[in-house]
Amino acid sequence: MEIKLHKPGPFSTIQDLGRLDFLSSGVPKSGAMDSLSARLANAALANTDEVAVIEFTYAQADIEICSDMLLAYSGKGAVFLDEERTILPANRPLALKKGTRLKLVPDGIGCRTYLAAPGGWDVPLIMRSRSTYLPAKIGGVDGRLLQTNDILRATNWEDKHERLFDYLHHSKRTHPQWAVKPMWQATSNTQVIRFLRGPEAEWFSEESLLQLRSSTFEVDRNSNRMGYVLRGNPFQKIKDQEMLSTAVLPGTIQVPGNGQPIVLMADCQTTGGYPRIAQIAAVDLPRCGQLKPGDRICFQEISLREAENLYLEQERHYQQMKLSIDLKYDIT
Amino acid sequence: MADLSLNANQSLRYYALGEQAITVVFADHIDPDISHKIRQAEIVLSNHPFPGMLTTVAAYTTLSIYYDPFMLKSHQTINAKDIQEWIFGYFVSLMDRVNVDMQATADILFIPVCYGGEYGPDLDSVAAHTGLNSEEVIAQHTSQTYLVYMMGFMPGFPYLGGLDPQLATPRKTTPRNLVPEGSVGIAGEQTGVYPLDSPGGWQLIGRTPLRLFDPKSEKPILLQSGQQVRFERLEHSLFETYQNDHYGNKTS
Numbered sequence: 001m002e003i004k005l006h007k008p009g010p011f012s013t014i015q016d017l018g019r020l021d022f023l024s025s026g027v028p029k030s031g032a033m034d035s036l037s038a039r040l041a042n043a044a045l046a047n048t049d050e051v052a053v054i055e056f057t058y059a060q061a062d063i064e065i066c067s068d069m070l071l072a073y074s075g076k077g078a079v080f081l082d083e084e085r086t087i088l089p090a091n092r093p094l095a096l097k098k099g100t101r102l103k104l105v106p107d108g109i110g111c112r113t114y115l116a117a118p119g120g121w122d123v124p125l126i127m128r129s130r131s132t133y134l135p136a137k138i139g140g141v142d143g144r145l146l147q148t149n150d151i152l153r154a155t156n157w158e159d160k161h162e163r164l165f166d167y168l169h170h171s172k173r174t175h176p177q178w179a180v181k182p183m184w185q186a187t188s189n190t191q192v193i194r195f196l197r198g199p200e201a202e203w204f205s206e207e208s209l210l211q212l213r214s215s216t217f218e219v220d221r222n223s224n225r226m227g228y229v230l231r232g233n234p235f236q237k238i239k240d241q242e243m244l245s246t247a248v249l250p251g252t253i254q255v256p257g258n259g260q261p262i263v264l265m266a267d268c269q270t271t272g273g274y275p276r277i278a279q280i281a282a283v284d285l286p287r288c289g290q291l292k293p294g295d296r297i298c299f300q301e302i303s304l305r306e307a308e309n310l311y312l313e314q315e316r317h318y319q320q321m322k323l324s325i326d327l328k329y330d331i332t
Numbered sequence: 333m334a335d336l337s338l339n340a341n342q343s344l345r346y347y348a349l350g351e352q353a354i355t356v357v358f359a360d361h362i363d364p365d366i367s368h369k370i371r372q373a374e375i376v377l378s379n380h381p382f383p384g385m386l387t388t389v390a391a392y393t394t395l396s397i398y399y400d401p402f403m404l405k406s407h408q409t410i411n412a413k414d415i416q417e418w419i420f421g422y423f424v425s426l427m428d429r430v431n432v433d434m435q436a437t438a439d440i441l442f443i444p445v446c447y448g449g450e451y452g453p454d455l456d457s458v459a460a461h462t463g464l465n466s467e468e469v470i471a472q473h474t475s476q477t478y479l480v481y482m483m484g485f486m487p488g489f490p491y492l493g494g495l496d497p498q499l500a501t502p503r504k505t506t507p508r509n510l511v512p513e514g515s516v517g518i519a520g521e522q523t524g525v526y527p528l529d530s531p532g533g534w535q536l537i538g539r540t541p542l543r544l545f546d547p548k549s550e551k552p553i554l555l556q557s558g559q560q561v562r563f564e565r566l567e568h569s570l571f572e573t574y575q576n577d578h579y580g581n582k583t584s
Binding site for chain 2: 020021022023024025026027028126127135136138196199244245246247249251252269270271276279280281282304307308311312315316
């Protein structure tokens with residue numbers, strides 16, 4: 001159960017849901033930027049949530065299927081085409097024959113695509129995660145970006161995968177009627193992102209807080225998996241106080257001395273010393289993971305309870321969906 | 333022995349850090365005893381996690397507790413209307429039950445350092461800035477015991493307290509594109525060791541062959557908050573010998 005990368009795409013890595021056990025030693029969480037899409041791709045194969053997927057950024061990959069197998073992809077901003085340039089649909093298992101060539105091409109809004117394999121992609125666990133963290137050269141394939149001629153192997157081809165593959169093959173189809181349902185659609189380059197007030201929100205002027213709620217920010221070129229610099233009027237810090245370094249996490253919006261806010265993302269440092277004006281709601285962090293330089297954000301403030309309820313609702317919905325997919329595999 | 337529970341004489345407070353973490357605040361100022369308590373509290377909590385708890389992050393005066401609200405809420409025996417209050421209550425009652433021995437600080441870890449020359453290209457500028465000669469800088473730097481207040485900034489990087497103020501030297505005006513792994517530097521009133529090759533603006537006075545970050549080993553991170561360290565001088569000629577002895581011939 002292997003694939004070969006003839007073109008890896010400009011920035012592709014192996015990710016799972018992150019490396020949580022060493023945050024207190026300064027090791028970043030890492031993991032999929034759009035964790036929800038990574039989970040959906042896995043769910044479509046009845047995988048558990050935490051197995052490793054490929055994260056493609058800006059598409060442009062070319063893949064050869066080296067043996068008959070099932071794959072599934074999810075995400076935004078790209079689609080897979082087969083040799084006849086037919087679109088292979090996202091969010092469902094795809095039965096692919098040995099020798100098939102797939103091309104990942106840009107399509108629509110967003111920039112990250114997740115490709116899942118039965119049981120996850122087989123790379124070693126490093127410090128209890130398979131996520132690639134490039135600055136420390138750990139995780140994924142030798143701690144590096146995927147490159148041309150890399151061969152990746154599926155970890156666990158189970159009977160349920162075999163049955164579904166045979167069923168689809170005999171009915172001469174590449175995919176079933178059913179699909180996992182994405183929880184949001186990317187319809188515009190301007191995303192509405194909900195946030196909670198950060199612990200140091202009162203360190204900023206009322207105008208700055210108003211500006212956070214009412215203006216549109218552009219994601220700067222100087223943005224990557226560690227964080228996004230936002231362009232807009234600089235924020236005014238009114239409290240003349242320095243902070244002792246303390247915990248920050250993906251979704252924290254911190255404001256350094258120049259007043260330009262930074263949204264911390266998957267590879268962010270574990271601690272920081274800049275005031276934290278806001279924290280992005282957990283349900284909207286995956287959406288942020290699809291933003292690219294030039295995209296825009298409109299922020300909307302919500303309360304802690306609202307954010308919590310949105311998250312609980314999302315997870316209930318996700319778990320139900322996952323159960324129904326697992327059931328579909330069982331009855332095939 | 334005086335004290336006592338981790339919570340004794342403390343007014344712990346907390347705030348929410350989004351809907352997936354709370355930060356418990358132990359004090360407003362940096363203090364070795366506080367660091368020690370935070371580290372002890374982190375160990376106790378990790379030995380007694382609550383359902384849905386994911387991990388913790390210790391810092392100078394805070395311990396942040398990360399959790400999944402859905403996993404916590406799914407647990408049948410927990411009926412928490414206010415999840416944050418519930419976690420804080422759990423934490424405080426755990427701390428009340430646990431005694432900590434303030435004497436039981438860990439052994440001192442010695443970090444061998446090759447000072448100056450190719451290993452510490454800024455030793456002379458630090459000497460010039462401080463008005464000492466380079467031998468005196470080395471003598472000062474190796475005479476102190478330092479405390480790891482917290483880890484952060486990059487994997488395995490210790491925030492060390494205890495630098496002799498006489499050695500304080502501002503960062504370089506132009507940061508280097510590549511500071512090699514193991515470099516020992518000074519930035520303002522801090523001293524530290526780079527666990528990875530990375531860009532950086534610290535004044536580099538030496539380099540250790542010891543690995544602070546070794547991802548494939550059983551103990552990938554050498555230091556932890558609350559630990560005490562000292563630097564000791566190593567002859568330049570022994571740098572590679574030391575690495576070969578400890579990590580085999582392959583020094584990547």
